[in-house]
Structures are given as structure tokens and as C-alpha cells.
Amino acid sequence: MPDKEQNPRRRVLSGMRPTGKLHLGNYVGALQNWVKLQHTYSCFFFVADWHALTTDYDETSRLADHTLEVVVDFLAAGLDPEKCAIFVQSHVRQHAELHLLFSMITPLGWLERVPTYKEQQLQMPNKDLHMYGFLGYPLLQSADILIYQPDFVPVGEDQAAHIELTREVARRFNQFYKLEGKPVLPEPQILLTPSPKLLGTDKRKMSKSYGNSILLSDEAAVVEEKIKNSVTDRPKLSDRGSPERCPVGNLHQIFSDRERLAYITQGCTQATITCVECKALAVPSVNAHLAPIRERRRDLAQNPGKLQKIIQHGAEKATQAAEETMVAVRQSMGLLQLGSTKDLTMTGTDAPPLRSPESIGNAKTDEERRDIRVATWLERVNKTHPLRKDKREIFITRKGRKVGVHASAEQDRAWNFEFENPPVNVLVLLAEDKDGYLHPYVLPPKFLQKHWQFGGRADSWIRKIDGIAMLSVGAHNESIQEYESDYTALQ
Numbered sequence: 001m002p003d004k005e006q007n008p009r010r011r012v013l014s015g016m017r018p019t020g021k022l023h024l025g026n027y028v029g030a031l032q033n034w035v036k037l038q039h040t041y042s043c044f045f046f047v048a049d050w051h052a053l054t055t056d057y058d059e060t061s062r063l064a065d066h067t068l069e070v071v072v073d074f075l076a077a078g079l080d081p082e083k084c085a086i087f088v089q090s091h092v093r094q095h096a097e098l099h100l101l102f103s104m105i106t107p108l109g110w111l112e113r114v115p116t117y118k119e120q121q122l123q124m125p126n127k128d129l130h131m132y133g134f135l136g137y138p139l140l141q142s143a144d145i146l147i148y149q150p151d152f153v154p155v156g157e158d159q160a161a162h163i164e165l166t167r168e169v170a171r172r173f174n175q176f177y178k179l180e181g182k183p184v185l186p187e188p189q190i191l192l193t194p195s196p197k198l199l200g201t202d203k204r205k206m207s208k209s210y211g212n213s214i215l216l217s218d219e220a221a222v223v224e225e226k227i228k229n230s231v232t233d234r235p236k237l238s239d240r241g242s243p244e245r246c247p248v249g250n251l252h253q254i255f256s257d258r259e260r261l262a263y264i265t266q267g268c269t270q271a272t273i274t275c276v277e278c279k280a281l282a283v284p285s286v287n288a289h290l291a292p293i294r295e296r297r298r299d300l301a302q303n304p305g306k307l308q309k310i311i312q313h314g315a316e317k318a319t320q321a322a323e324e325t326m327v328a329v330r331q332s333m334g335l336l337q338l339g340s341t342k343d344l345t346m347t348g349t350d351a352p353p354l355r356s357p358e359s360i361g362n363a364k365t366d367e368e369r370r371d372i373r374v375a376t377w378l379e380r381v382n383k384t385h386p387l388r389k390d391k392r393e394i395f396i397t398r399k400g401r402k403v404g405v406h407a408s409a410e411q412d413r414a415w416n417f418e419f420e421n422p423p424v425n426v427l428v429l430l431a432e433d434k435d436g437y438l439h440p441y442v443l444p445p446k447f448l449q450k451h452w453q454f455g456g457r458a459d460s461w462i463r464k465i466d467g468i469a470m471l472s473v474g475a476h477n478e479s480i481q482e483y484e485s486d487y488t489a490l491q
């Protein structure tokens with residue numbers, strides 16, 4: 001990838017669904033780690049707004065607001081748009097294109113057996129999730145990842161299995177399609193990241209839907225209120241507790257310094273401090289950590305134009321990287337590239353006749369004349385079907401097929417060709433007529449397998465009989481008319 005060549009730093013990709021304002025669980029589970037990664041890796045972080053539609057397709061009135069809130073939280077938490085690309089998934093349409101292309105090659109069973117497919121349906125019994133988008137969301141996720149060709153995807157241990165599908169999809173794609181004989185989509189590695197446990201204020205998992213979360217955007221007084229009202233692990237003062245099992249204890253473990261953590265751990269497990277004191281000590285620990293985050297949020301609020309610029313810049317940066325991958329993907333899949341329609345008329349049966357240049361008259365040897373004919377033809381065909389030179393008279397297509405190219409001039413209404421090359425997949429015979437026009441016959445593998453036994457040197461000739469080009473190989477005499485200027489075998 002050109003960008004990667006210019007920037008040798010290894011690439012990291014991760015995203016989050018737009019659930020609205022992020023909470024401390026999101027922060028310690030992912031965002032805090034992203035902030036660290038941006039200093040070491042070339043990072044792409046995005047808000048996965050299309051993913052929100054896979055389950056919340058019927059209620060989208062707050063989708064744009066939620067997306068914006070997550071971007072603000074990314075920035076407030078310390079992601080630096082100068083250091084990493086921060087963008088919104090739907091602003092980079094290439095994700096949808098790659099998802100569509102993946103859907104052509106991914107067996108349904110792979111998606112049906114993704115554990116979350118059944119689990120989420122059970123967890124949301126009141127929601128009709130029998131939608132294609134819901135079934136296909138892991139594939140969209142694969143597209144989200146592979147389109148940036150990342151070296152690593154940071155995930156917690158529980159999500160490692162999700163990345164395996166992405167790796168499987170990459171393998172399958174690379175099996176079908178190659179570019180110059182090489183795989184197009186590298187398999188990303190998992191970057192296991194620490195995600196410390198953080199319970200919600202009611203001791204359940206911290207989640208916005210439970211109403212038990214402390215938000216990154218909460219003001220200091222709100223944080224204090226929430227901590228004071230937290231459920232703890234010691235129903236009675238005399239009970240011994242465990243900070244591991246207590247939301248307040250979890251906050252200390254993440255945000256308090258070693259000394260304070262040691263003090264409350266001792267006090268909690270020995271029942272020598274009250275939960276009230278413990279909570280009072282947790283408040284400044286959390287608020288001290290949130291202070292710079294609040295400061296950055298205030299700065300953004302005062303500069304609404306700045307936020308828009310960051311989102312725009314992120315979309316451009318991500319689109320550029322995604323498009324680089326898509327060019328290779330489209331090419332490897334044999335799709336016609338936009339911008340090459342003009343060139344297309346330059347090949348195929350509609351193409352104007354191809355003449356050898358007049359300079360051929362100055363060539364001294366048959367070999368020089370042959371090289372001029374081949375070069376003339378290559379100049380045209382390379383616009384739509386790039387061929388890479390391997391060795392003399394042998395070229396390689398994008399898909400790695402070997403193509404033997406031979407040229408001959410008309411003599412007595414026939415063209416003689418001689419081959420000394422080893423077997424090839426495709427054979428191109430350039431037959432130049434008396435008027436200097438080149439007629440390219442592109443004989444595909446199926447033709448060669450049927451009519452030709454290569455083995456050492458082979459002589460052959462083309463002759464026009466009743467206007468039909470006939471190829472003679474050994475004892476065979478076959479019409480090759482239909483293969484004139486048919487370049488489908490050159491993929």
C-alpha cells in the first residue's frame with residue numbers, strides 16, 4: 001500500500017458503535033488503550049454508525065447525534081487527529097462496497113455460526129432481527145477491518161473470536177483473487193489489550209441501557225453523586241468486602257494511586273473503613289482523571305468548526321487508504337476500473353485496427369521486427385489487461401497466468417510461428433498482414449488444453465481460408481476466428 005510504504009509504522013484499526021456518550025467502561029475497555037497506541041502505530045479509529053443500523057434500524061432519530069457524541073468523546077479522551085485518523089464509517093463508502101463484494105464469496109454457514117448471531121436474537125426477543133443486515137454484520141466488520149490492511153486489531157480477550165472470521169474471509173478472498181500472483185488482503189493479527197474490570201454503579205456490567213454508568217462527559221458533581229449512590233460489596237459495616245466485586249473498589253483499582261488503593265483494599269477486606277469513606281476517596285481519584293478530558297471537551301464546544309474539520313479530515317484520510325485497497329480489490333476481481341472505459345474501446349473487437357509502427361521498416365533482423373510488433377500490441381493491451389514481463393516471449397497476467405506472445409508477418413497468405421518456450425496458459429499470436437495491421441489471436445487455456453500438446457519445440461501456422469483464420473498445430477486444424485482480439489483470457 002503506498003501510504004504504508006511512506007509510513008513504515010505498523011497499522012492499527014478499531015471502531016466503536018455510536019451508543020451516544022461513552023462511559024468509563026468504554027474508556028478503560030478500549031479508548032484509553034487507543035490513546036496509547038496512537039503514539040506507536042499508524043492508527044485508524046472510527047465510529048461504526050452503519051453497525052448501529054443492524055439492530056436499531058427502526059429508530060434512527062438520534063443516530064447522527066450519537067455518532068457526533070462518540071467522536072467528541074474520542075477527542076476528549078485524548079485521541080489526536082494529527083496522530084491518527086478519526087472518522088465515521090458511513091463517510092467512507094468503500095466499506096459498503098467491500099462488504100458487498102465479500103458477500104459474494106462468504107458461505108452463509110460462516111455467518112450463521114457466529115455465536116453473537118443467536119445470542120443477540122435471544123437477548124432481544126422483542127426485536128425482529130431476521131434481517132440480512134443483522135446476519136451480515138460480521139462481514140461488514142470484516143470489510144471495516146480488511147479495507148485498511150491493518151497489521152493489528154486491538155481487542156479484549158472475549159472478542160478475539162470475532163477477528164477469526166475476518167481472517168477467514170481474507171484467506172478466502174486471497175484464494176480466489178490475486179494481483180500479480182500475490183494475495184491482496186493481508187490477514188490482521190490480534191493485539192490483545194488489557195481491559196480492567198469495571199462494574200456499573202449497581203454492580204451489574206456497566207452499560208448505558210442499565211442506567212448504571214459514569215459518563216466521560218459527567219461533570220465532577222455528577223460523578224460524586226453517582227459514586228456516593230453506588231451499591232457496594234458490604235451491606236453491613238461489619239461485613240468484610242472485596243474491591244474486586246465492588247464498583248467503587250473497581251474505580252480505585254483503575255484510578256487511585258498505589259497508596260490509596262492499598263489503604264482501601266486493607267480497609268475493605270478487614271472492615272476497618274466505612275464504604276462512605278472509601279467512596280469519598282474514590283471521587284477525587286476519578287475526577288482527577290476526568291479533569292483533562294473535560295477540559296478538551298470544553299475546548300471543542302467552543303470551536304464547533306474545529307470538530308467538523310476533524311471529521312472531514314478523518315474521512316479524507318480514511319477514504320484515501322480505503323480506496324487504495326479497493327483499487328487492488330476491484331482489479332484482482334476483474335472489475336472494470338472507472339476511468340478505463342475509454343481505454344476499453346482500445347481493445348476488444350470494437351478496437352480500431354492496430355498497425356505496426358513505420359519504424360519497423362528500419363529493423364534489421366526478424367527478431368527486432370518481432371519485438372516491435374509485440375511492443376506495439378503490449379502498449380495497447382496494457383491499458384486494460386496489464387501484463388508483466390517474465391522472460392523472453394513470456395508475460396504474466398494480473399491473476400498470474402503465463403502468456404506466451406509471438407509475432408509473425410504474412411507470407412503467401414499465411415503466418416508461421418515457432419515456439420521454443422515451455423508450456424503457457426495463454427498463447428497470443430500476433431499476425432501482421434501485408435498492410436502492416438496486427439491481428440492478435442488470444443488462445444485461452446481451454447483451447448490449448450484441447451488442441452495442443454506442448455513439448456519442446458512446436459511449429460504452427462495461421463492461414464485464412466474463406467476469410468476464416470485457421471490454426472494448424474501438428475495434425476490439428478482449428479478455426480481461431482473467435483479468439484481474434486478477445487482478451488478475456490488475459491485476466
Ligand code: SF4
Nearest residue numbers: 233246249268275278
Ligand atoms: S469499602 Fe470500598 S471497596 Fe469495599 S465495599 Fe465499601 S465501597 Fe466497596
